[in-house]
Structures are given as structure tokens and as C-alpha cells.
Amino acid sequence: MSLLAEMNQKALNLGLPISVHLDITYRCNERCVHCYLDHDDHGEMTTAEIINVLEQLADAGVFFLSLSGGEVLMRRDFFEIVERARQLLFNVKVKTNGVMIHEKEAVRLRQLGVEQVQISVYSHRPEVHDAITKLPGSLKRTIRAIRFLKSQGLKVTLANVLMAGNFSDQPGVIALARELGVAYTLDPTITPKMDGDRSILALRIPGTDLKQIFHNQELVGNVEEFCAPPPPPGEDIMDGFPCSAGHTACYISPYGDVFPCVQFPLPSGNVRRQKFLDIWRHSPQLNEVRSIHTRDLPTCSTCAHVGTCTRCPGLAYMEGSMRGPSTADCEKSFQRTGIPSANMLRQTEAAYTGPLIQIQALANSSLDHAFSR
Amino acid sequence: MAEKYIARSKAIAARLVGGEMMVMSAADSTFFTLNEVASTIWQAADGRTPLAEIVAGKVCQEFDVDPEQAQRGADRFVDELSQHGILLVSEHPMIEKDSSLSPERP
Numbered sequence: 156m157s158l159l160a161e162m163n164q165k166a167l168n169l170g171l172p173i174s175v176h177l178d179i180t181y182r183c184n185e186r187c188v189h190c191y192l193d194h195d196d197h198g199e200m201t202t203a204e205i206i207n208v209l210e211q212l213a214d215a216g217v218f219f220l221s222l223s224g225g226e227v228l229m230r231r232d233f234f235e236i237v238e239r240a241r242q243l244l245f246n247v248k249v250k251t252n253g254v255m256i257h258e259k260e261a262v263r264l265r266q267l268g269v270e271q272v273q274i275s276v277y278s279h280r281p282e283v284h285d286a287i288t289k290l291p292g293s294l295k296r297t298i299r300a301i302r303f304l305k306s307q308g309l310k311v312t313l314a315n316v317l318m319a320g321n322f323s324d325q326p327g328v329i330a331l332a333r334e335l336g337v338a339y340t341l342d343p344t345i346t347p348k349m350d351g352d353r354s355i356l357a358l359r360i361p362g363t364d365l366k367q368i369f370h371n372q373e374l375v376g377n378v379e380e381f382c383a384p385p386p387p388p389g390e391d392i393m394d395g396f397p398c399s400a401g402h403t404a405c406y407i408s409p410y411g412d413v414f415p416c417v418q419f420p421l422p423s424g425n426v427r428r429q430k431f432l433d434i435w436r437h438s439p440q441l442n443e444v445r446s447i448h449t450r451d452l453p454t455c456s457t458c459a460h461v462g463t464c465t466r467c468p469g470l471a472y473m474e475g476s477m478r479g480p481s482t483a484d485c486e487k488s489f490q491r492t493g494i495p496s497a498n499m500l501r502q503t504e505a506a507y508t509g510p511l512i513q514i515q516a517l518a519n520s521s522l523d524h525a526f527s528r
Numbered sequence: 529m530a531e532k533y534i535a536r537s538k539a540i541a542a543r544l545v546g547g548e549m550m551v552m553s554a555a556d557s558t559f560f561t562l563n564e565v566a567s568t569i570w571q572a573a574d575g576r577t578p579l580a581e582i583v584a585g586k587v588c589q590e591f592d593v594d595p596e597q598a599q600r601g602a603d604r605f606v607d608e609l610s611q612h613g614i615l616l617v618s619e620h621p622m623i624e625k626d627s628s629l630s631p632e633r634p
Contacts, residue, residue: 158559159559161561162548166545171546216543218550241538244541244542246541247541268538268554269554
């Protein structure tokens with residue numbers, strides 16, 4: 156076990172929030188087609204409120220702090236926030252589109268001891284990247300920012316969200332990351348909007364493209380190992396927890412709302428009205444999330460993939476139940492190994508065991524309604 | 529023998545977790561965990577207190593340890609962390625200058 160894994164385990168045993176993702180704004184200078192946020196400002200926390208939250212987080216034992224948005228540099232007090240975060244000795248990771256980073260900003264980030272900067276790039280081709288961000292010239296500005304950050308010796312990761320519209324450019328983005336000398340990470344996850352709107356899910360890459368990704372040695376390393384059938388789960392797996400959300404990690408919105416994770420929109424408290432530690436320790440919502448062991452998941456605990464699945468409880472929650480399956484992760488497990496998940500089998504079974512013809516009296520419904528369906 | 533002054537680098541992240549200090553270098557992302565004795569030295573590394581005083585006044589007071597053994601352990605610990613740039617070592621007290629530390633000139 157690595158030192159970091161040991162500390163995570165220790166934090167889990169002690170009930171400490173070791174990682175917090177703090178969005179300091181939802182405002183943004185880009186309008187990415189897949190973004191799940193509402194970019195209007197509905198009353199963001201003030202500088203003083205955010206600094207107060209940071210002090211509470213430090214007292215609570217938080218070590219890893221991700222500052223994100225929206226675009227973090229849309230806040231004029233961004234560097235004041237980072238400066239205080241570093242005084243409080245957080246390991247700070249900044250997520251940005253880089254459009255507003257010039258040499259001066261890169262120098263400041265380095266001086267403040269930011270550990271890592273993650274920058275979203277969707278394509279190596281301006282016409283594709285800029286069509287996704289809806290900001291003309293954004294790729295050029297983002298690449299310029301990466302060069303400024305690299306010249307300061309900062310660790311930069313290029314984050315490539317994969318969608319149907321940019322999937323074929325993924326090798327080009329890897330080549331760009333190599334040319335710039337930065338790390339590369341890809342993410343095929345598109346989540347519903349925070350208001351529940353699921354229309355953007357249509358942007359997800361199809362299963363066949365997922366399969367291609369999972370069988371790409373350059374991306375996953377040993378393909379045979381990565382795509383191997385899952386081993387039978389041990390008791391430790393069944394007694395374990397689905398992920399760190401609510402256990403050692405949580406998310407705070409620009410309005411002070413606390414959630415188990417940025418992808419888990421279960422309101423659990425608000426730091427404007429409550430102390431962070433009170434929310435962390437006593438929120439009924441967080442305590443419910445914590446109470447769920449893998450063996451408590453009705454469908455997933457019976458699934459062959461239970462020990463290796465990337466099941467996201469937040470996506471499951473958005474699909475209807477935090478104890479249910481996350482179909483996007485079922486699809487990933489299936490495309491990776493070729494073995495259908497328990498949820499997929501259950502749905503297939505339901506389709507086969509249902510009545511072949513459904514007859515319904517029209518007494519309570521109109522013909523128009525029946526036809527429109 | 530010259531005094532040894534130690535100060536925590538500014539380019540690190542640190543947090544006490546269950547009695548152990550987690551430290552990560554922002555420069556190279558090296559991750560360390562310090563046990564309780566090392567954490568005590570770390571927290572006392574203000575750039576102004578000589579290491580020998582930290583060992584005698586903190587380590588030997590708070591832990592059941594032989595003073596000579598404690599000093600040898602502290603020297604090894606300081607050497608190791610200074611090699612990674614996590615601790616700064618000087619023969620003179622250090623002062624804070626902008627975002628870095630430098631030896632205080634008499």
C-alpha cells in the first residue's frame with residue numbers, strides 16, 4: 156500500500172475529510188456544450204466567506220483542495236483565495252480553462268506553491284475545440300497558458316473530456332500534450348445538468364468508442380490485465396464503500412452548499428448557516444451515504460463487476476437511487492470486459508419476461524396521447 | 529560545533545492526520561508522512577529555534593527518549609528532509625522574506 160493510500164485509509168478510519176473540491180464560482184468565459192452548470196451568479200460566497208471556509212477546512216483536517224468552477228479566474232479575488240489556501244498549507248490543485256492565464260498569473264501560481272494545474276482541452280484543432288467551448292480563439296489562448304505555466308515549472312495536466320463530437324481528435328490531443336510536455340488524462344463521463352436536465356447526455360460517446368478506448372494500450376497500459384474478467388469479490392469488497400464521496404471527500408458550491416461530491420447533487424448542508432464540521436459529522440444526508448456498504452447495493456452487490464466497477468453513486472443518485480446502478484458505469488464495465496453487468500442482465504430479462512402484447516383500455520387516456528407515444 | 533536552525537519550506541503542503549504529519553512537496557509532489565516525534569520537530573521548525581533546543585525542549589520533554597539518541601535521530605531526519613527541499617537548514621536563524629526564507633545576516 157502506498158503512503159498516500161495509507162493516509163487515505165487512516166482518514167477513512169478517523170472520519171476525516173481529506174479532500175475537498177471547492178467551486179469558487181459558476182461564472183465562466185466559455186460556454187462548453189457539455190457543461191452541467193448554470194453560469195449566472197446567484198449570490199456567490201464573498202472573499203471573507205470563502206476564507207472562513209478555508210480556515211474551517213484546515214481545522215477539519217482537509218489536505219487536498221481543488222479550486223474549480225466555472226472559471227476560477229473570473230473571480231477578481233482568486234489569487235487572494237489561493238494565497239490564503241497556501242498559507243493554510245493545503246495541497247492546492249487549480250482547474251481552469253487557462254484563457255485568462257498570462258505570464259504574470261503563471262508566475263503568481265508558481266510563487267504560491269500550487270501543486271498542479273488542470274486545463275481542459277477538447278481537441279488539437281481550433282475549429283473543434285472552439286466549437287465546444289463556444290469561445291473563438293480559446294484553444295490558442297489555452298495552449299499559450301499551458302506554455303506559460305510550464306515555463307514556470309508548474310505541473311500541468313491536460314484534461315480531455317471525450318464526446319461524440321471530439322472523439323476522433325483524442326490521439327491529436329495526446330500528441331499535443333506530449334509536445335507541450337504535460338500529463339494527459341481523459342474522461343468519457345458526461346453528467347446531467349445540476350437542474351436535472353439530461354439532454355446533454357446525448358453528447359456521450361457510444362459504447363463502441365468506449366471499447367476502443369479501453370483496448371488502447373497507450374491509454375490503459377496492459378490491455379489484457381485492464382480488460383480481464385473481474386475476479387470474484389472478497390468479503391473486504393462487500394464490506395467496503397463504493398467511493399470516497401462523503402467518506403473522505405466532499406464538494407462545496409460557490410453558494411456554500413455542501414454535497415458528497417461534485418457529481419453527487421445531494422444537498423447536505425450549507426456553510427453559510429452551519430459550521431463545516433457540523434455538516435461533515437452530523438448531516439443526515441452524508442451519514443446516509445456513509446451507511447451504504449457495497450453489500451447493501453441491491454443490484455450491484457450481485458454483479459460480476461462488483462469488485463472492479465467504477466460505479467459512481469452520484470450518477471446512480473441522479474438516475475433515481477444512490478443504492479442503484481449507474482448505467483454509464485455498467486456500460487464501461489461491459490465495454491471493458493465484454494461481460495454484461497447484473498443491471499444489464501436484469502433489464503434484458505425484464506424485456507423477455509414481460510407480456511408480448513400490452514393491452515390498455517383507452518378510457519382514461521386520449522387517442523392523441525396514445526399516438527404521440 | 530555550529531548551531532543548526534531549521535525552517536519549513538514554503539513550497540509544501542502539510543496537515544496533521546491522527547498524530548502523523550502529511551507533507552507533500554509542491555515542487556516534485558513527493559509525499560512524506562512524519563511520525564509523532566518527527567511531527568514535533570517539524571512543527572517547531574520556525575527558523576529561529578536551534579535544533580538542539582527543539583530536541584531538548586520538545587522531543588525529550590514529550591517523549592521517553594535518551595537525549596543523545598534523540599539528537600542523532602533528529603539530525604538524520606533533518607538531513608533527509610533537507611535533501612528533498614522540505615526543510616531548510618542554516619547555521620544562522622532564518623527570516624521570512626516575501627514567499628521564501630533566507631538566513632538572517634548578523
